[in-house]
Amino acid sequence: MVENSQGASEPPHEAGKPGSSRRVALRFSIGVRIVGLTILMVLLIGIISGFVLINTSRNSIRQTVLENNLAQAQLAASFTPNYMQVIEAHILVFADRPDVRQAILANTPEQLQSALAELVRVQTVLNGAGVYDANGIQKASNVANSTTIGQSYADREWFQQALATGQPCLGVPVISRTTG
Amino acid sequence: MPFAIPVLDDQGQIRDLVSAGISLGALSDAVVTRVLGSFTSATIIDFRDGGLIIASEDPQLLLTPVPQNNAAFIRLLTGESGVLETRGSDGELALFSFTPMSNLPWGVMVSTPSKTAFAVVDTMAWVGLLITALVTLFGVLVSLVLVRGITSPLNRLLVSTKEIGLGNLEYKVAMTSKDEIGELSRAFGGMTEKLSKTLVSRDKLMEEVAQRKRVERERDNFTEELKVKSAEMERFTYTVSHELKSPLVTIKTFLGYLKHDLTDPDTGRLEQDMLYMNGATDKMGGLLEELLQMSRIGRVVNPAVAVTFQELAQQTISLLEGRIEDRRVKVQVSAEPITLYGDRSRLVEIWQNLVENAVKYMGDQPSPQVDIGVERRGYQTVFFVRDNGIGIDPRYQTKLFNMFEKINPKSEGGGMGLSITKRIVELYKGKIWLESKGLGQGTCFWFTLPVALKDEGKGGQA
Numbered sequence: 001m002v003e004n005s006q007g008a009s010e011p012p013h014e015a016g017k018p019g020s021s022r023r024v025a026l027r028f029s030i031g032v033r034i035v036g037l038t039i040l041m042v043l044l045i046g047i048i049s050g051f052v053l054i055n056t057s058r059n060s061i062r063q064t065v066l067e068n069n070l071a072q073a074q075l076a077a078s079f080t081p082n083y084m085q086v087i088e089a090h091i092l093v094f095a096d097r098p099d100v101r102q103a104i105l106a107n108t109p110e111q112l113q114s115a116l117a118e119l120v121r122v123q124t125v126l127n128g129a130g131v132y133d134a135n136g137i138q139k140a141s142n143v144a145n146s147t148t149i150g151q152s153y154a155d156r157e158w159f160q161q162a163l164a165t166g167q168p169c170l171g172v173p174v175i176s177r178t179t180g
Numbered sequence: 181m182p183f184a185i186p187v188l189d190d191q192g193q194i195r196d197l198v199s200a201g202i203s204l205g206a207l208s209d210a211v212v213t214r215v216l217g218s219f220t221s222a223t224i225i226d227f228r229d230g231g232l233i234i235a236s237e238d239p240q241l242l243l244t245p246v247p248q249n250n251a252a253f254i255r256l257l258t259g260e261s262g263v264l265e266t267r268g269s270d271g272e273l274a275l276f277s278f279t280p281m282s283n284l285p286w287g288v289m290v291s292t293p294s295k296t297a298f299a300v301v302d303t304m305a306w307v308g309l310l311i312t313a314l315v316t317l318f319g320v321l322v323s324l325v326l327v328r329g330i331t332s333p334l335n336r337l338l339v340s341t342k343e344i345g346l347g348n349l350e351y352k353v354a355m356t357s358k359d360e361i362g363e364l365s366r367a368f369g370g371m372t373e374k375l376s377k378t379l380v381s382r383d384k385l386m387e388e389v390a391q392r393k394r395v396e397r398e399r400d401n402f403t404e405e406l407k408v409k410s411a412e413m414e415r416f417t418y419t420v421s422h423e424l425k426s427p428l429v430t431i432k433t434f435l436g437y438l439k440h441d442l443t444d445p446d447t448g449r450l451e452q453d454m455l456y457m458n459g460a461t462d463k464m465g466g467l468l469e470e471l472l473q474m475s476r477i478g479r480v481v482n483p484a485v486a487v488t489f490q491e492l493a494q495q496t497i498s499l500l501e502g503r504i505e506d507r508r509v510k511v512q513v514s515a516e517p518i519t520l521y522g523d524r525s526r527l528v529e530i531w532q533n534l535v536e537n538a539v540k541y542m543g544d545q546p547s548p549q550v551d552i553g554v555e556r557r558g559y560q561t562v563f564f565v566r567d568n569g570i571g572i573d574p575r576y577q578t579k580l581f582n583m584f585e586k587i588n589p590k591s592e593g594g595g596m597g598l599s600i601t602k603r604i605v606e607l608y609k610g611k612i613w614l615e616s617k618g619l620g621q622g623t624c625f626w627f628t629l630p631v632a633l634k635d636e637g638k639g640g641q642a
Contacts, residue, residue, distance in 0.1 A: 035323035043316060050308055057301045062275060065297045066263035069220060069277030069290040074261075076222055076288040077281040080211050084284065087202055088183055095185045095198040104187050104196045125206035131187075132197045139196065153199075162184040162197055170284070171182035172228050173204060173243055 087125055088168060094119050104131060109149070112140035132159065181207075181234065204242050208235040211288075219296040223289045227280075231257050234286070252276035256287045265294060333361040337368065349376035416583065423467055423584045427460035434460070467584075470596040474583075477603045482523040489518040489563075493552045496531040503539050507548055511535070514553035518561065520632040526604050527632065531565065533597040534625050538567035541623075545569055561633055566624040572616040580614065601627075608632045 094100060094115070103111040116129040120142040131140040136154025138146075153159050158171025181202045189195040212222045212235045224235035231246030231253065246253045247269040255262060261279040268274045273294035280287040295302075333355060340353040349372055355365035434453045441449045493513040497504065504511060520527060535550055542548040551566040572580065579585055581602045586595040605612045605627050612627035 035320070035327055039316060039319055039323070042319075043312070046312055050305070050312070054301055054305045054308075057304075058298055061297055061301060062265060062294075065275045065292050066265075066277050069275060069292060070261075070263055070279065071277075072220070072222065073277045073279045073288040073290040076211050076214070076224070076290070077279045079214075080207075080224065080286065080288070081281055081283045083207075083210055084202075091183055091198065091200045092185055094200075095187055100198070101187065104198075105189065119200065123200075125203050125210070126200045127203040127206075129198070129200040132199060134194055134196065156182070158182045158184045158199065159197065162186050163194060166186050166188075166194060168183065168185045171184060173181040173226060173232060173234050 084170070087123065088170070090123050091119075091126075091129075092168065107139070109140045113142065113144055116140060116142035117144070134163065204234050205239065208237065208239075208242070211235055212237055220290060220292045223291075225253070225256065225287050225289065227257055227259075227285045227287065250276075252278055252289060252291070256280065256289055259287075268293075330361070333357060333365070337361070337365055340365075340368070344372050349373075349379060419583050420467075420471065424464060427464040427467075430460035431457050470600075474596060474600050474603060477526070477600065477607065482525055484522050485524050486519050486521050487524050487527065489516055489520065489554060492520065492524075492527055492531055495528050496535050496552070499528070499532055500535055500539065503536070507539050507542055509539050509542060509548040509550055511550045511552065514551075516554045518554055518633070520629060522608065522629075522632040526607075527629075530601050530604050530627065533601045534565040537597060538565060538569060538623070541569045542567065543570035543620075560628060560630075562626050562628055564624055564626050566622065568622040571619045571621040572614065572623050573619055574616070577614060577616065581612070605629065 097115070100112070100115050103115060112131050116131070120126050120129050129142045130138050130146075130148070132138050132153055136152045136156070136159050138149050138151055138153060141149055156171065156174075158169050161171070162169040181204060182199050183202055184197050184199040186194045187196045187198055207224070211224060221237050222235075223233055223241070225246050226232045226234045233241045233244050233246060236242060246257065248254070249267075250269055251266045252264045255264065256278040259280045263275070263277045265273060265275050268276075268291065274291045275294060275297055276289060276291045278287060278289045336355065337353060340351060343351040351372075353365045353369045353372075355362050357365075434457045438450065438453045438457070441453060490513060497511055497513075531552065535552065538550045539548075545568055547568070549568050551564070553564055553566070555562045555564065576585075581598045583599045584595040585598070602612050608629040608631040610628040610630055610632075612625065614623055614625045616623040
């Protein structure tokens with residue numbers, strides 16, 4: 001009989017048997033503890049480093065993307081007014097054309113329609129154009145025989161504001177009665 | 181989106197208005213789609229009427245109200261410029277950058293989904309995690325193999341140590357590796373071999389010492405026994421010589437008287453002389469007979485038999501029936517169920533001598549009584565013979581078991597009865613002693629017979 005450290009006894013052949021409790025205790029008490037501790041430490045350091053690295057990368061990417069987006073937003077913010085200014089200038093030039101003024105003053109809808117159609121055709125960013133009298137009644141449209149001619153637009157904000165100020169007015173976007 | 185221009189007449193009055201609709205789709209194409217980045221989208225909102233989307237990559241969003249649950253849009257509507265990571269209208273996190281436009285009541289919002297922005301990092305994290313797991317698994321497996329490589333020889337060494345610790349010094353440590361553990365195992369094997377040789381020498385030495393001690397002990401016992409026997413023999417020789425001398429002196433004295441009386445014949449005196457001489461020779465013969473009887477104890481052996489205590493007591497009473505009747509002694513025997521093994525005649529002789537003495541020394545007791553019994557004292561069985569006779573003076577109690585010792589010189593017998601009794605008791609490895617408070621107080625003889633009670637079937641050599 002073999003006396004173990006706990007004072008219990010076991011047969012000699014069992015003491016030497018592979019996988020007996022004593023062997024397992026030795027293996028796990030020395031080897032696996034060292035290996036386990038080392039791996040645990042490495043894993044811990046790796047996980048912490050990885051977490052810090054990933055977090056840093058995310059912050060960096062976030063910052064970069066936000067800055068990039070802001071730069072693009074600012075670019076768009078500076079580009080868009082210029083873009084709009086060009087379009088508005090084009091319309092202003094159109095309105096100031098002698099033939100257009102003559103047609104307006106002479107109240108010749110056919111001539112106006114032709115000029116408006118040409119304007120819309122030339123300036124592709126425009127989806128429609130029209131001439132309205134001081135009461136908001138549409139006198140001419142770029143579309144020949146448009147059903148909107150004769151209709152009143154006096155309730156529109158852009159009409160009221162332009163009439164009130166006498167200045168060009170960019171109205172609040174609405175769904176067009178013509179184009180939908 | 182309408183753009184209205186007043187047309188003035190010659191008086192400067194507004195005559196008509198020219199209005200053109202700016203296409204929001206064209207605006208979107210011109211501005212929004214120029215934003216760089218595959219996953220980045222831009223939106224232009226009009227601050228008026230609570231905020232409307234007027235340019236977007238998604239045509240469905242055009243002219244829809246600004247989502248009120250988006251903090252970035254809310255901040256943009258206040259004219260603020262900045263960046264923010266928050267949840268969009270779809271519930272997903274996104275990176276928003278926003279700024280208002282100068283000269284226009286509009287603002288631009290550029291956003292990138294966080295998932296898309298961090299896709300590379302997240303993928304790297306998952307790949308890193310996977311690689312870590314694989315490396316860890318690989319490390320554990322390799323470590324286990326390495327640990328097993330170290331602990332297996334150690335375990336074998338441990339098993340060997342245990343086996344050798346159990347005393348199996350012939351056990352060989354099977355280790356062929358050439359590393360430090362192998363060296364350790366070989367050194368351990370060498371040490372075990374030397375230890376084995378040392379132990380063999382030690383065992384032989386110890387055996388020799390034990391044998392010598394045994395011989396010495398036997399010799400001491402023998403010497404002690406020899407001393408006792410020698411002292412006993414000396415005392416015996418002295419006693420026998422002294423006791424035999426007395427009748428011889430008597431015979432010699434009366435032979436002188438006889439010679440004198442023959443010259444002056446006197447028949448009466450001659451007969452008287454011869455009577456004394458005859459008495460002396462009878463006494464001498466009796467002494468010699470008792471000596472012979474004593475010498476037979478332990479030398480002449482009858483086969484051992486089982487006999488109960490009651491049978492021995494009854495046989496004793498039968499043998500002494502005449503004397504018991506003459507003295508009108510009442511004899512009581514206890515009913516203990518005890519069986520003894522031994523020479524029946526010798527065992528009877530113990531009780532016979534003691535009861536005979538009890539009856540003989542009863543004195544003038546009006547109610548003479550003898551109790552034959554047995555007592556249990558712990559693990560010991562003690563027999564007794566008690567009487568209410570004349571008792572024994574404490575001065576004589578120690579030498580009463582000596583040969584030819586008689587308290588009353590005029591009493592019958594040669595004084596050998598108690599000596600013979602003691603000799604028989606000692607043959608059964610027992611002891612005998614007496615208790616008496618003095619003259620007239622009665623006597624009780626106690627004795628033990630361990631061999632007769634324990635060695636069943638073997639008995640003593642009495």
